[in-house]
Amino acid sequence: MKIVVLCGGDSPEREVSLVSGKSVAKALSKKHRVFRVDPASKGFFNKLIKIRPDCVFIALHGGKGENGTIQGFLETLKIPYTGSGVCASAICMNKIVMKKILIFHNIPTPEFIIASKKDAPEVPFGFPCVVKPASLGSTLGISIIENPSQLKTGLRRAFELDSEVFIEKFIKGKEITIGIIGNEKLQVLPPIEIRTERKLYDYTAKYKKGGSQHIIPPEIEQNFLDVAQEYAIKTYKVLGCCGCARMEIIIQEDGRMFILDVNTVPGLTPLSLLPDAAKHAGISFESLCEKLIELGLERCAKN
Ligand SMILES: Nc1ncnc2c1ncn2[C@@H]1O[C@H](COP(=O)(O)OP(=O)(O)OP(=O)(O)O)[C@@H](O)[C@H]1O
Ligand SMILES: [Mg+2]
Known part of the structure; x- marks a missing residue:
């Protein structure tokens, strides 16, 4: 089969994805014709169309590669791909x-409340708690909040990276x-x-x-x-x-x-x-x- 391994991308987990992609490509090249392609590279679309793979192996972590965006793009092109579909990915x-x-x-799942950008809320489950951006990975923007005085800084940090943030009970x-x-x-x-x-x-x-x-x-x-x-x-x-x-x-x-x-x-x-x-x-x-x-x-x- 002709397999495109997608790796790299523009998420904060790019570097890890490049290592994943390299390992996957090496493993698959024993049986298949394998092409490693970076969706963040110039001419990505043309490269993909030119190769016309039988299947795309998604080795992209975080961001568009994991949130359904790349999956939807491949659906539109009718190219089969590995992993979950658009909805589960999102x-x-x-x-x-x-x-x-x-x-x-x-x-x-741990109790949580949705945070607002405007003010630090009452935390019904007390401290310590964990502030998390809704859609990031690799622990980016996550902080453990030991007491109410740290909450504001934690929230500000998380909101710098994501428009949706929540506060979760520490387990x-x-x-x-x-x-x-x-x-x-x-x-x-x-x-x-x-x-x-x-x-x-x-x-x-x-x-x-x-x-x-x-x-x-x-x-x-x-x-x-x-x-x-x-x-x-x-x-x-x-x-x-x-x-x-x-x-x-x-x-x-x-x-x-x-x-x-x-x-x-x-x-x-x-x-x-x-x-x-x-x-x-x-x-x-x-x-x-x-x-x-x-x-x-x-x-x-x-x-
Ligand atoms: N509610 C919690 N109580 C205790 N520890 C937590 C809690 N939430 C997160 N952690 C710790 O922080 C780590 C990262 O949290 P989480 O998996 O939610 O973030 P992430 O950014 O999606 O991580 P990744 O995508 O890298 O798996 C967890 O693996 C765990 O060690
Ligand atoms: Mg995690």
Whole structure:
């Protein structure tokens, strides 16, 4: 097949995307004719049309590559692509919208209020709390607010990056991530506990060697992990994810747990969580990439 791997782009996660794209292209080039294309490069549209790929592998993180924009563009061109469709991509990229849908389906997510640009609100769930831009990734614009005096600065910082901002209850607990692969028939990958010495599992923790540890299996009671797995599957289904996604969950000591985040284009670098989880399930990086193309073609054929 002729495969275009889209990587780079103009989001703040450009650098990570370039590494993901390189790994994916290398893995796929054993079986396919692979072209790496950067949607932020000059003449992107003409390049794509000239190649006329059988499938586009989206290795773009954040921004237009993950929020449904590129997906819609490829739909218009009738070019099949990997991962979730337009709607699920858009929902998962906007945490406020995503959380409202989870609440509707009785899936636990931390309590939150929507912030206004005008004034710092009363925080009904107290401190510490977390200020977050609705639609960014890589922990950009997120701050932990320890007391009311820090709220204004946190909000200002978040509003500099996004027009929609919310304040979320801080959850103390262990953080795990669960990856899922599939369209209708789902394969749940082994959970990974994420540990970092840093306050947040932020950009440095994620992408710098030694910034975080992947604990497989997590040092968490199995019955808690079973519940987390059920929530992960339910989340994937109600949000309409396809191909793959990686859910982030915090589990409190008492076993109560909350879905924090859903990544529809999870990192695909050698250090990334989804490839690591797949490896522990006996799925090589090559087979993972291959599978994602198969699932992309299947979803597009159904539409
Ligand atoms: N409510 C919360 N309570 C405790 N910790 C939190 C909370 N929200 C976020 N965090 C911490 O901050 C990290 C980043 O938060 P979140 O996943 O919401 O942001 P993000 O920018 O979408 O991250 P990414 O896209 O890189 O996964 C989490 O992985 C977690 O470590
Ligand atoms: Mg996250």
